[in-house]
Amino acid sequence: MLEIRNLHVNVDGKEILRGIDLTIRAGETHAIMGPNGSGKSTLAQVLAGHEAYEITEGVILYEGQNLAELEPEERACAGMFLAFQYPVEIPGVSNTYFLKTALNAIRKARGEEPLDAVDFLALVKEKMKLVHLDEKLLHRPVNEGFSGGEKKRNEIFHMAVLDPKLAILDETDSGLDVDALRIVAEGVNALRDETRAVMVITHYQRLLNYLVPDFVHILAKGRIVKSGGRELALEVEENGYVGLEEPTEVLQPVGY
Amino acid sequence: MIALDKNRAKTERYVADYEKIEGEIAAHEPIWLHQIRKEAISRFQELGFPTIKEEEWRHTNVTPIVKREFTLAGAAAIDSLPDTIHHVTFPDSDFTQLVFVNGFFSPRLSHLNSLQDGIRVESLAQAIACDANALEPYLSRLGSYEEHPFAALNTALFRDGAYVHIKKGVVARTPIHLLFISTSPKQAVVSYPRTLVVAGAESQATIIESYAGVEGEVYFTNAVTEIAVGENAVIEHYKLQRESAQAFHIANMLFYLDRSSNFASHSISLGGSLVRNNVNAALNDEGIECTLNGLVMAAGKQHIDNHTYIDHARPHCASHELYKNIVDDHATGVFKGKILVRRDSQKTDAKQTNMTLLLSDEASIDSMPQLEIYADDVKCTHGATTGRLDENALFYLRTRGIGKPAAKNLLTYAFANEIINRIRIDAVREQLEQILRERLPFEQND
Incomplete structure (x- = not known):
C-alpha cells in the first residue's frame, strides 16, 4: 500500500530525513518510534503533503502512485488520513459542518453521491460512540476550546467518519490519560482490517499495549536504525533509545 | 489649493x-x-x-x-x-x-x-x-x-x-x-x-x-x-x-x-x-449599552470605509464594537474607530475590536483605533489585527479532503461568521449566510 524508498527530506534547507526505506502492506500496523528530533513528525507531514517539507531524494509510492504528484486533498481523497499531533483550531467552523464538507469532498472524489443531512447525522452518531465524544463537541467550532484529550479523540472521530485506507497517527497518544488512551486505541482497532493499514508514530510504548503493532521501527536522526516486531517496543521501554542510534552520530551535540 | x-x-x-x-x-x-x-x-x-x-x-x-x-x-x-x-x-x-x-x-x-x-x-x-x-x-x-x-x-x-x-x-x-x-x-x-x-x-x-x-x-x-x-x-x-x-x-x-x-x-x-x-x-x-458590529467584504477594486465614533458623554455606559473586514483582489478597506470618554464618564466600559483578513497581496486596509479618554476610572480596550488565512488551518482542512479553493472559502466564511452569528433575526441571518455561501462556495453540492 505504501512504499517509501530512500526518502530524503529538507526543511528550511536542513536535512531532516536522510534515507528512509519502509514498506507497509494492507492489513499491517506499523509503529514508528524514536526520540525527539528524530524526524517522526516530519515523516508524517511529508506523507500528508505539507508544502514546507521538500523531498530532495527518493520516492513515496501510495498504491503505486507517486505521492509527490498529489495535493494534500488528493491524498485524502485517495484514502490517506493524518491524525495531527497538534490538531488545529478553526474558529467559526462547526465540527460537524467541517466534517460533512470533508466527507462529501471525499465521496465526490470516489464518485459517490453526497450524504444528505439525515444520513450524515446517523453516521456521525454511530462514530461518535466509538470514541465517546461528547455530543456538544459536534456543534462547537473545530477543536476550539477542546481539552487536549478531546482534540485527540476528535482526530480519531474524523478518521472514523472519513474511513481511510491508510491512517497515520502522529503522537495521538501524547498527553492522554490511560482511559483516553484506551478509547483512542479502540477507535483505531475498530478500523483495522485486511484492506487497511495503520502507521502509528509514538514516543512511548504505552499505546502499543492497546494498539498492538505488527512491526516496530526505530527512527533516529532521520533514518530507520532498527526494525522488529512488538518486542522491540518493549526493549525501548526498558532501555530507552540508548544504543539504537548510529555510533558515529551519538557524539553529535543535541540539536545539530 | x-x-x-x-x-x-x-x-x-x-x-x-x-x-x-x-x-x-x-x-x-x-x-x-x-x-x-x-x-x-x-x-x-x-x-x-x-x-x-x-x-x-x-x-x-x-x-x-x-x-x-x-x-x-x-x-x-x-x-x-x-x-x-x-x-x-x-x-x-x-x-x-x-x-x-x-x-x-x-x-x-x-x-x-x-x-x-x-x-x-x-x-x-x-x-x-x-x-x-x-x-x-x-x-x-x-x-x-x-x-x-x-x-x-x-x-x-x-x-x-x-x-x-x-x-x-x-x-x-x-x-x-x-x-x-x-x-x-x-x-x-x-x-x-x-x-x-x-x-x-x-x-x-x-x-x-x-x-x-x-x-x-x-x-x-x-x-x-x-x-x-x-x-x-x-x-x-x-x-x-x-x-x-x-x-x-x-x-x-x-x-x-x-x-x-x-x-x-x-x-x-x-x-x-x-x-x-x-x-x-x-x-x-447613564446606563446605556451600545453595540456596533460591522462586516465588510470588498473585492475587485472596491473601496469600503467605515468611520465609527462613540461618544461616552455620561458615566456607567458600555459600548462593544466589533468590525471585521475581508479584503480581496485590489480592494481597499478603511476602518477608523474613535471612542471619546468625557471627563465625567466614570465607569465607562468600552471595547473595540477591528479584524482584517487580507486575501490577496494587492488588497490593503488602513485600520485606526482612536481612544480619547478624559475620565480616570474606566475600562477601555481596543485591538486591531490584520492577517492572512492561517496556513496551518488551510493544510489541516486539505488533509481532510477539502480542496484548496474550498478550504480558503471555508476559512473566510468562518471569519465572517462571527459577525453573521450575532444577527438575531433568523431571516436576515439566513439571507446573509446564503449570500456568503454564494460568494464563497465550499460545499461539493454547491
Missing part, C-alpha cells in the same frame, strides 16, 4: 439642484424645515467636497463622485422590483416592508399589513406634510450637518424617506424593513434617502435598512439615518448594503441614545465601488 477650488466649483451643480426644488419646499414644508435646508445647503457650499488633505478623509478619495455629473433623482414609478434585486426583500417573512425607489416611497411595492397600534411607519414626505410638529424635535436635530458635507447635502436635498415612530412601551412584533433601491437605467442619478426613527421610552423594535441597486448601473446614494432611542428602549438596527458594484454609497448614521437604553447596530457592507459609512453613537445618559 487648486484641487480644493475645483471641488468647490463642483458644488455648484448641487446648489443648482437645491434651487430647483426650493420653490416646492417653500410651498409645502414648514418654515423650520425650510430654514434647516437653507442652512444645510450653505454649509455644504462652505465645506465643499472633502479632499484627502482632511484628516477624516485621508484614506478615502471622493474624486470619482465629485467628477461625475449625477442627475437629481425624481420619483420613479415602477410596478415591480427588478428581478435582480428581488432577493433582498425577505419574501417569506412577515416583516413590515417599505420600499423606496431612488429615495421616494413606493406604496405599490410596500406592505404595511402587520402594523400594530402605537407604531407608525410611513413616508417621511407624508409625515412632514401631515404631522410636521411631531418631527420637529428630531429631524436634523440629532446630528450635525455642520461637519459632514454629505450629510449637509442630504439635509438640503432629500425629498422623501422613511419615518418610524414607536410609542412609549410598545413592543414591535415584527421587524420593520426599509428597502432603498436605486434604478438608473438611462443616466446616473443621485438619490438622498432619509430615515428618521423615533423610539419612545421602553419601546422595543428591530429596524432593517437595505440598500440595493441593479448590477451594472452607476448611481450615487447619499443617505442619512437618524435614530433616537428613548429611555430604557431596546432597539436593534441593521444596515445591509448591497449596492451595485459600480455604485457610490455614502451614509451618515446618527444614533442618539437615552438613559438605560440598549442599542445594537449591525452594518454589513457588500456592494458599491466607493463606500463610506459614518456611524455616530451619542451615549447621552
Whole structure:
C-alpha cells in the first residue's frame, strides 16, 4: 500500500530525513518510534503533503502512485488520513459542518453521491460512540476550546467518519490519560482490517499495549536504525533509545 | 489649493439642484424645515467636497463622485422590483416592508399589513406634510450637518424617506424593513434617502435598512439615518448594503441614545465601488449599552470605509464594537474607530475590536483605533489585527479532503461568521449566510 524508498527530506534547507526505506502492506500496523528530533513528525507531514517539507531524494509510492504528484486533498481523497499531533483550531467552523464538507469532498472524489443531512447525522452518531465524544463537541467550532484529550479523540472521530485506507497517527497518544488512551486505541482497532493499514508514530510504548503493532521501527536522526516486531517496543521501554542510534552520530551535540 | 477650488466649483451643480426644488419646499414644508435646508445647503457650499488633505478623509478619495455629473433623482414609478434585486426583500417573512425607489416611497411595492397600534411607519414626505410638529424635535436635530458635507447635502436635498415612530412601551412584533433601491437605467442619478426613527421610552423594535441597486448601473446614494432611542428602549438596527458594484454609497448614521437604553447596530457592507459609512453613537445618559458590529467584504477594486465614533458623554455606559473586514483582489478597506470618554464618564466600559483578513497581496486596509479618554476610572480596550488565512488551518482542512479553493472559502466564511452569528433575526441571518455561501462556495453540492 505504501512504499517509501530512500526518502530524503529538507526543511528550511536542513536535512531532516536522510534515507528512509519502509514498506507497509494492507492489513499491517506499523509503529514508528524514536526520540525527539528524530524526524517522526516530519515523516508524517511529508506523507500528508505539507508544502514546507521538500523531498530532495527518493520516492513515496501510495498504491503505486507517486505521492509527490498529489495535493494534500488528493491524498485524502485517495484514502490517506493524518491524525495531527497538534490538531488545529478553526474558529467559526462547526465540527460537524467541517466534517460533512470533508466527507462529501471525499465521496465526490470516489464518485459517490453526497450524504444528505439525515444520513450524515446517523453516521456521525454511530462514530461518535466509538470514541465517546461528547455530543456538544459536534456543534462547537473545530477543536476550539477542546481539552487536549478531546482534540485527540476528535482526530480519531474524523478518521472514523472519513474511513481511510491508510491512517497515520502522529503522537495521538501524547498527553492522554490511560482511559483516553484506551478509547483512542479502540477507535483505531475498530478500523483495522485486511484492506487497511495503520502507521502509528509514538514516543512511548504505552499505546502499543492497546494498539498492538505488527512491526516496530526505530527512527533516529532521520533514518530507520532498527526494525522488529512488538518486542522491540518493549526493549525501548526498558532501555530507552540508548544504543539504537548510529555510533558515529551519538557524539553529535543535541540539536545539530 | 487648486484641487480644493475645483471641488468647490463642483458644488455648484448641487446648489443648482437645491434651487430647483426650493420653490416646492417653500410651498409645502414648514418654515423650520425650510430654514434647516437653507442652512444645510450653505454649509455644504462652505465645506465643499472633502479632499484627502482632511484628516477624516485621508484614506478615502471622493474624486470619482465629485467628477461625475449625477442627475437629481425624481420619483420613479415602477410596478415591480427588478428581478435582480428581488432577493433582498425577505419574501417569506412577515416583516413590515417599505420600499423606496431612488429615495421616494413606493406604496405599490410596500406592505404595511402587520402594523400594530402605537407604531407608525410611513413616508417621511407624508409625515412632514401631515404631522410636521411631531418631527420637529428630531429631524436634523440629532446630528450635525455642520461637519459632514454629505450629510449637509442630504439635509438640503432629500425629498422623501422613511419615518418610524414607536410609542412609549410598545413592543414591535415584527421587524420593520426599509428597502432603498436605486434604478438608473438611462443616466446616473443621485438619490438622498432619509430615515428618521423615533423610539419612545421602553419601546422595543428591530429596524432593517437595505440598500440595493441593479448590477451594472452607476448611481450615487447619499443617505442619512437618524435614530433616537428613548429611555430604557431596546432597539436593534441593521444596515445591509448591497449596492451595485459600480455604485457610490455614502451614509451618515446618527444614533442618539437615552438613559438605560440598549442599542445594537449591525452594518454589513457588500456592494458599491466607493463606500463610506459614518456611524455616530451619542451615549447621552447613564446606563446605556451600545453595540456596533460591522462586516465588510470588498473585492475587485472596491473601496469600503467605515468611520465609527462613540461618544461616552455620561458615566456607567458600555459600548462593544466589533468590525471585521475581508479584503480581496485590489480592494481597499478603511476602518477608523474613535471612542471619546468625557471627563465625567466614570465607569465607562468600552471595547473595540477591528479584524482584517487580507486575501490577496494587492488588497490593503488602513485600520485606526482612536481612544480619547478624559475620565480616570474606566475600562477601555481596543485591538486591531490584520492577517492572512492561517496556513496551518488551510493544510489541516486539505488533509481532510477539502480542496484548496474550498478550504480558503471555508476559512473566510468562518471569519465572517462571527459577525453573521450575532444577527438575531433568523431571516436576515439566513439571507446573509446564503449570500456568503454564494460568494464563497465550499460545499461539493454547491
